[in-house]
Amino acid sequence: MKVIEIEGAKELNGTIRISGAKNATVALIPAAILTDEEATICNVPEITDTDALCDILKQLNVNVNRSTESLVINPKDMKNIEIEEKYSKKLRASYYFMGALLGKYKKAVMYFPGGCSIGARPIDLHLKGFEALGAKVTNEGNRYTVEAEELHGANIYLDIASVGATINIMLAAVKANGKTVIDNAAKEPEIVNVATFLNMMGAKITGAGTSTIKIEGVEHLHKCFHEVIPDRIEAGTYIIIAALCGHNLKIDNVIPEHIDSLLSKLEEMGIEMEVGADYVIVFDGKKELHPTNIKTAVYPGFPTDLQQPFTVLLTKAKGRSKVEETIWENRFMHIAYLNKLGANITVKNRTATIDGPSELKGTEVVATDLRAGAAMVAAGLVAEGKTTIADAEHILRGYEQIVEKLKAVGAKITIKEI
Numbered sequence: 001m002k003v004i005e006i007e008g009a010k011e012l013n014g015t016i017r018i019s020g021a022k023n024a025t026v027a028l029i030p031a032a033i034l035t036d037e038e039a040t041i042c043n044v045p046e047i048t049d050t051d052a053l054c055d056i057l058k059q060l061n062v063n064v065n066r067s068t069e070s071l072v073i074n075p076k077d078m079k080n081i082e083i084e085e086k087y088s089k090k091l092r093a094s095y096y097f098m099g100a101l102l103g104k105y106k107k108a109v110m111y112f113p114g115g116c117s118i119g120a121r122p123i124d125l126h127l128k129g130f131e132a133l134g135a136k137v138t139n140e141g142n143r144y145t146v147e148a149e150e151l152h153g154a155n156i157y158l159d160i161a162s163v164g165a166t167i168n169i170m171l172a173a174v175k176a177n178g179k180t181v182i183d184n185a186a187k188e189p190e191i192v193n194v195a196t197f198l199n200m201m202g203a204k205i206t207g208a209g210t211s212t213i214k215i216e217g218v219e220h221l222h223k224c225f226h227e228v229i230p231d232r233i234e235a236g237t238y239i240i241i242a243a244l245c246g247h248n249l250k251i252d253n254v255i256p257e258h259i260d261s262l263l264s265k266l267e268e269m270g271i272e273m274e275v276g277a278d279y280v281i282v283f284d285g286k287k288e289l290h291p292t293n294i295k296t297a298v299y300p301g302f303p304t305d306l307q308q309p310f311t312v313l314l315t316k317a318k319g320r321s322k323v324e325e326t327i328w329e330n331r332f333m334h335i336a337y338l339n340k341l342g343a344n345i346t347v348k349n350r351t352a353t354i355d356g357p358s359e360l361k362g363t364e365v366v367a368t369d370l371r372a373g374a375a376m377v378a379a380g381l382v383a384e385g386k387t388t389i390a391d392a393e394h395i396l397r398g399y400e401q402i403v404e405k406l407k408a409v410g411a412k413i414t415i416k417e418i
Helices: 022-034 048-059 092-105 124-132 163-173 189-200 232-245 256-269 304-314 335-341 370-382 402-407
Strands: 002-007 012-017 039-042 063-067 070-074 107-111 136-140 143-147 155-157 179-183 204-206 212-216 224-227 246-252 273-275 279-284 293-295 319-324 345-348 351-356 364-366 386-390 412-417
Touching: 002 370, 012 232, 012 402, 022 039, 022 048, 022 070, 022 092, 022 163, 022 189, 022 232, 048 063, 048 070, 048 092, 092 107, 092 124, 092 143, 092 163, 124 136, 124 143, 124 155, 124 163, 163 179, 163 189, 163 212, 189 204, 189 224, 232 246, 232 256, 232 279, 232 304, 232 370, 256 273, 256 304, 304 319, 304 335, 304 351, 304 370, 335 345, 335 364, 335 370, 364 370, 370 386, 370 402, 370 412, 402 412
Parallel strands: 012 246, 039 224, 155 179, 293 319, 364 386
Antiparallel strands: 002 386, 002 412, 039 070, 063 070, 107 143, 136 143, 179 212, 204 212, 246 279, 273 279, 319 351, 345 351
């Protein structure tokens, strides 16, 4: 088990550069197998989710070469074999291989994916989309087989604007016969990044970033070079940390439009910032803050992935704040540990009520999932004394070199194996 230790209450100053987006990367890697040639993806973050997907590529006999921040993926010798459970269970995003393999070979066999335990995460919308395209779905326990004689275009309405289902259906549809229309599609920037990648390989996708995506099927996808967008959740996390304990802390390589909902809430709380074309500077993270309320929503609403770190910031606001979680029903597992650190938070149904300000004091906590782990890091950085975060592997799934980045701006933070 990996453990992160933090000596808190240190002022952070300098620049943190944001890495490529985890939520785009984990879809782009499976998407790359749709070509029969070579795909180069740059600005790829060095996180364990990337490593897990590369392990699946190697199992499928795909040639993968990593050079600094780039991945070169060549599937010319690829074999469409069953993806074993030991690989698929490492991360939720392994399910993108379902859509990619179905699109390329008309058949995919794999086990139900793993990932963080933040609530029920069924793949029924994905499977209904595959069926609408002409596939038959069978499952035995945790093992799914999705296959079709031919895939054909279809009109598909998503009951929920799911990012995963939107991308997976795109992957399956790019080589289907005819035209596919996805209505009530998710609009996240990561979907636009994946659609752009596919189009650069020769796909014909329009409407990505809107609620209606149209896909004209093509026979062949060719080689291409593509760049992963900056990670808006990593950016938001570090901006929140800057608001807690930064002084002229610059968060660089940011697309501010992708985090408008967060920036507007920080302004409401009284955080003084400079927002540039590709950066955000937080001037002073120690001033008195105003309380506020947030309600998580699909993009462009407030991201559920930033709800947990943002709750830490609300413990420093003078007065009562509320956080309503509408996406995942089990995303308040960090609250017990924030209270252990000294916060005053109550939870009823899907709403957390935070009464502040609270003086946090270091203690032993647990990273129950990826974003809860980020919240524990944020809390440890602002708390007096030593905070020890167990199960830090969750954090490493989504934050590239988090310890090194924080050390470079003045944090006293270490990671070790116990």
